[in-house]
Amino acid sequence: MKHSKRLMIMPALILALAGAxxxxxxxxxxxxxxxxxxxxxxxFSATGLGQAIQQSxxxxxxxxxxxxxxxxxxxxxxxxxxxxxxxxxSLFNKGFINAQVDIESEEGQKIVxxxxxxxTPTLLFLTPDGQVLNKxxxxxxxxxxxxxxxxxxxxxxxVIN
Numbered sequence: 001m002k003h004s005k006r007l008m009i010m011p012a013l014i015l016a017l018a019g020a021x022x023x024x025x026x027x028x029x030x031x032x033x034x035x036x037x038x039x040x041x042x043x044f045s046a047t048g049l050g051q052a053i054q055q056s057x058x059x060x061x062x063x064x065x066x067x068x069x070x071x072x073x074x075x076x077x078x079x080x081x082x083x084x085x086x087x088x089x090s091l092f093n094k095g096f097i098n099a100q101v102d103i104e105s106e107e108g109q110k111i112v113x114x115x116x117x118x119x120t121p122t123l124l125f126l127t128p129d130g131q132v133l134n135k136x137x138x139x140x141x142x143x144x145x146x147x148x149x150x151x152x153x154x155x156x157x158x159v160i161n
Contacts, residue, residue, distance in 0.1 A: 027126050041084035042092040046099035046134035048107050049130070055097045063130075064096040067111060067122040069103050074139035077119045082142050091146060095153040096125075125152045 044066070046052035052063045058072055066083075068075035082088060101108045103120060111117065117122055118137065125134035125148070133152045140148065 017077060025073060038084040038089075040060050040086040041089040042098050043089065044098045044100045046097055049099060050102065050109060052097045052099035052126075053128060053130055057127075059097065060128065061095065061097050062128070062133055063124070063126040064149070065111070065124040066098075066100040067108065067115075067124065069102040069120040069122060070098060076091070078121055078140060078145075082140070086107055088142055088145060091149055091153075095098045095149065098151055123148060131141050 013106070042064075046055055046063075049063075049065060052065065055061075056063045066075075073145065101111055102113050103109070103117060115122070115135070121138070123134075123136045123140065123145070124132060127133060134148055136148055
């Protein structure tokens with residue numbers, strides 16, 4: 001009898017543990033989103049590439065487009081530790097129209113094909129017409145990301161041919 005009680009308890013424990021893991025995973029995702037949109041960090045103001053292009057033409061600024069995937073550890077690390085940084089935010093918010101797209105979304109799939117994206121994160125720096133000024137893939141430290149941005153802007157002004 002004792003053995004059968006243990007067998008009945010095991011599925012309940014497994015279900016409870018699985019539920020706790022799912023709830024904690026959801027909590028981590030929302031924390032990352034809050035970090036990305038911190039008040040001092042990079043403000044991803046454009047909701048997609050189309051809107052970014054419109055804003056870019058209006059403000060005569062290049063576009064910074066982050067192509068990410070929800071399952072990507074390097075993307076999560078950059079969202080949590082690089083994009084919320086005040087110095088990074090100041091440079092990117094002043095010099096770029098910032099947008100991000102999940103490569104698994106419908107728009108993301110189009111961007112993957114159009115810009116030949118092979119991995120995540122991919123960091124695209126684009127003209128107001130959507131032409132590539134600079135492109136890099138993989139995790140980048142704060143210093144590396146700032147160096148990429150400085151190749152596209154000089155003294156806060158876009159270098160657009």
